[in-house]
Amino acid sequence: MKYLSLLLLVTGCYQVQDLEIVEPELQQYWQQFQIEAQQLGVQLPRRDVMILVSDDLRQGQRAVCSGTKRYASIRIARGVLPLDGEYDLSVEATVFHELAHGLLDRHHMPVEDGAYDQVSLMCVPAHRPSYHDGTKRDYYIKELFNKL
Numbered sequence: 001m002k003y004l005s006l007l008l009l010v011t012g013c014y015q016v017q018d019l020e021i022v023e024p025e026l027q028q029y030w031q032q033f034q035i036e037a038q039q040l041g042v043q044l045p046r047r048d049v050m051i052l053v054s055d056d057l058r059q060g061q062r063a064v065c066s067g068t069k070r071y072a073s074i075r076i077a078r079g080v081l082p083l084d085g086e087y088d089l090s091v092e093a094t095v096f097h098e099l100a101h102g103l104l105d106r107h108h109m110p111v112e113d114g115a116y117d118q119v120s121l122m123c124v125p126a127h128r129p130s131y132h133d134g135t136k137r138d139y140y141i142k143e144l145f146n147k148l
């Protein structure tokens with residue numbers, strides 16, 4: 001009987017939670033995302049998280065996210081990452097956008113025609129110079145976590 005219950009545990013009575021597979025060069029962005037959530041008082045859902053560097057995205061594609069209520073799987077195009085490994089706000093924006101799909105259940109938002117800056121990291125295609133130069137990052141982060 002002991003073995004049977006152990007087997008049930010292993011085979012799916014309990015889902016595996018908090019599995020984290022994060023590529024070393026993306027770890028700093030994942031940590032920053034969690035810091036932002038914490039600072040804004042947002043409890044992230046317990047989902048398995050995979051954040052990987054990919055060599056096989058479509059040309060011009062920066063990232064993809066797939067997921068369910070149980071896991072978020074994100075792939076970032078290798079070409080997006082700076083060669084020196086420095087923290088980069090445009091990479092952060094890409095990773096945060098995908099994590100918002102995967103962990104905050106956010107969807108894309110329409111782009112406003114002619115706007116200098118868009119209103120959200122969830123706007124596609126991306127155009128947010130004031131995020132990348134850091135001047136409006138706080139606004140974008142609050143908007144992303146629904147804390148404006």
Ligand SMILES: [Zn+2]
Pocket residue numbers: 097098101108124
């Ligand atoms: Zn997206």
